[in-house]
Amino acid sequence: VIYIITIDEKPYTLHLRKHSFLPQNFLVYSYNETGFLHLESSYFKTHCHYQGYVADIPNSLATLSICSGLRGFLQFENVSYGIEPLESSARFEHIIYQVKNENPDIPLLAENYSNIWQKDQPYKYNLSSQETTLSKLLPQYLEIHIIVEKALMFTQFKLTVMLSSLELWSDKNKISTNGDADDLLQRFFTWKRDYLILRPHDVAFLLIYRKHPTYLGATFPGTICNKNYDADIAMYPDAITLEGFSVIIAQLLGLKMGLTYDDINNCSCPRATCIMNHKAVGSSGIKIFSNCSVHDYRYFVSKFEAKCLQNFSNLQPLYQNQSVCGNGILEPNEDCDCGSQEECQFKKCCDFNTCKLKGSARCGSGPCCTSDCEISVAGTPCRKSIDQECDFTEYCNGTSSNCVPDTYASNGMLCRLGTAYCYNGRCQTADNQCAQIFGEGAQAAPFACFKEINSRIDKFGNCGFKSSQPLSCNQKYVYRK
Template sequence: HTFPIYILLPDVLHLADDSYGIEPSDFAPDQHLVYRLQDVTSQPRGCGTPHDDERDHDNNATEHAQYKPEEIHHRQHSRYNYMNKNETAVREEMVHLANFIDSIYVQLNVRVVLVGLEIWTQQNLINTDGGAGEVLSRFTQWREKDLVPRRRHDSAQLILKKSFGGTAGMAFVSTVCSRSHGGGINAFTNNNIPSFASIVAHELGHNLGMNHDDGRPCTCATSACIMNSGATGSRNFSSCSADDFEKMILLTGGTCLLNVPRPDEAYSAPYCGNKLVDMGEECDCGSQKECEEDPCCEYQTCKLKSGAQCAYGECCYNCQYLPGGTVCRSSTDECDLPEYCNGSSSLCQSDVFVQNGQPCRNQQAYCYNGKCQYYDGQCRAIFGSKAKVAPEICFKDVNSKGDRFGNCGYHNYGYKKCESRNALCGKLQCSNVQSVTVFGIEPSIISTPIGGAKCYGVDFMLGSDVPDPGMVNEGTKCGDNKVCINFECRSTDILNYDCDVEKKCHGHGVCNSNRNCHCEDGWAAPFCEVKGYGGSVDSGPTWNGNTSVRDGVLVFFFLVLPLLALGVFVFLRRNELLRQLGLGRRKRSGCTLLYIGGGKPKLRQNYTELKRDTSAAACPQQSASIINLKLHRLRTEGALLISIFTTKVDTKRCTGLLQSSVCLGKVIYL
């Protein structure tokens, strides 16, 4: 019998330091071929990301939370033709590939989930001519514009039949959560899935912040690990790769990895026990041993235990939903927006941010993909907190050279010179440089004296396929109504910013990436025109509406009701209480007036005058017999209790004191 679990297991055998592929024989269906993976590479093939020595590495192992990059595969038209235009075969091949990659990443406590597969059956949707860096740039631009809006994912990988010489694949570094650069390209020129899976795992590793192992003091269980610059067929990550991944997570570069894919998003054959929540499952705790440590999920049934509401997700704690209004994804920048739990789901709301093109940093910059992009901030990130942008002449002079220290990107396997109008969008030029802080990688630094100023630029030598951290970030303001896009200074019209915050959000919010108002605290969505609790229709509730009635009842019973009871008790037992306090007289006549309301009696209004002149001569003769006047203030819900004690004064005259309060013998405030 064949159990469903075998559908997802990679056909590979690991013995000691070697990995062996297992495939059915084309000539005998009941027989299999076994081969060593490192023997199937016909020629040395490498990643398009050159390597450099790295400093400040430590080998301390750190246990991470489990992360799940959602991955989308795209098959190029020529690869589809290579598979005889058999879509079923292509889909099976890609699912098998994703499962193999997932098995590789388990060692880092990372699960790779295939959430989409798109096959270009008619023609390629991007131009695949030119160098690998150019193709990668076109693919990620297409992804940002076309794919991201219609399918939630963390990284997209383009699979091509085309070869780029000795380059097996290319990807951007530390961009797994980036809308603009979260992807890579991979050359699949044969049918060996295990060997090719190592290449895709390598390029995906770049997305996850990993640099090459070459020349670094790394510990590897085999002769070469996955992030070696050559295609080794390895399935092991080195200590350097684990450290790189940890650094990216600590620098909040991987926040999107906490978004667990929904059961209906996974593109795979479901089965209980794979630790992925598939369709029809409430949870999946994995093996029997793993399930013994899970308080929420049942083993083998993939159902929640009795009393449990959830078993996973950012909005699940101790098997219960977190209350609505709990922050599940905080804001990381003035151009980012927080998301909240809704109280009825274990998953956080989809990540949204301020709409691209919204002015930020006091109108000196623009928001772009959740970050306020400005030159000084980029210089500080590379050269330390005291660095700042260099004069414009530095950009125009250095970036006109078209070398690795000054350029506007890549063209035809080389560096592209910047035209004068695009110079501010090329290599970043800084001044007041004191240190280098990016990635812990030691870059090459060039100092160029121009016009009495020193211009500093860097080259991290990460390759033509990787956006060098020393380049100006996309979305940076390069002039009035101008913004850097793809190393060009373009009109801000390209951002399609169409939000009039004064009209649409009534001046009390900003538009988010879904073009909905995100309201300030104190104003209610969707248009911030009435009082409320802030947030948007996309962010989740910023307060817990389900508990507001409960809280009101608790306040009434534990605060308001006891105070009311106390007031009634004091009123009914006032004489006895006054005697106990020594304020009563054995013989007295007079009145007690209870005044309730927010206003103040005239007696209180004239207190200043009374205090100034309290002589008997100032009082009418009929009031001379007043012995004492005491005011007792009871601070309860705006109520004011006034007790007036007199001798030889009847009730009418006593009440009249409130109307003609110019006479006073003595005033005591209690």
């Protein structure tokens, strides 16, 4: 993909290529007002993210999302620019602005971190003849689960950072977020050991807004692929830009993979800022890993087993194949599952520790279970319609605490006075689909565009294929593809 943009009256050509750091089945976890965990798969966002360079600008970097307009960063040698759409513009105009990072003068880690870890587990190494060279490394993948309280810099290492899932503490914080980053790290690690055990990830980050933190983060250095230390804390203070925050994440990941801070007298990054430099958080422009960081990483992957980086997993949550008591989902070998002790609304009906019914209770969870542990009478609404024309309200059947299976109108049935079609319980219009894929305000192209493209009878414009050959469109179907 090629874009031409103008900065200070000078045109720049961006060369972009789709960069996959979200798996196709990227998972988003959130909590409703009663504290129940909700899981949603976001399939339609995997095509949005692109990475590339600016033509004729050596070592430049462009990282953009092209959905809902252009959003992202352009990094030149000594300056960075942000780009985002103007919300009030009806002509798809964008604003480009210089990102001015201020050095927050806040250390990344507590002062005792280096002393503790260099004594027990040194991770500043000398190179040996048995090291693995970067050119011999297979592509590697680091899978991250990120939690958010109420950027891709690792290509030098042939390492792709994959965001496996995202959790939003949308109802309340699951742990106390008071205290310094190192206290939070211990608290977060204890929590995640119980609650994230079945979600695939190599490291879990807790991102916290803190107006004036003492430190910017906390990690266990040199412990990647060690499940006893697979947690990190990152603070987002007022003085940090999004570009600066991405450097914080990169530095924490770097420390976890055996990197150390650069000695400015012995480490170099030609025409760029070194990522593992203490002042990188407050700098603008291109950022790369120094020769020292490359040496550290080469030694680390050759000396220690980093097998978790060598798998490209499908990232399916493990609980799809096994029962987990307390997750709020009724699974095999469970009488009921009302969630955790804090979440359970049926404590007198269901034992939240064993997921077994208490006493004479007939049910202990589910939309068709009453507060008296009885199954709701047949005909009680249990799932409201989400679309007046294409979806139906479901009712309890009088024999189960669960709602009956979701039912909806047959796919292809006309709706909106014959101008749209039902699909999976929704009345689908071209405008709605465009808004769903590209963001609010996106609309379908004019009929003339559909007619021109779909009349080409090639792999882009057709009404299906037969024997691998594109089929022409009947006039009445040109707009409905």
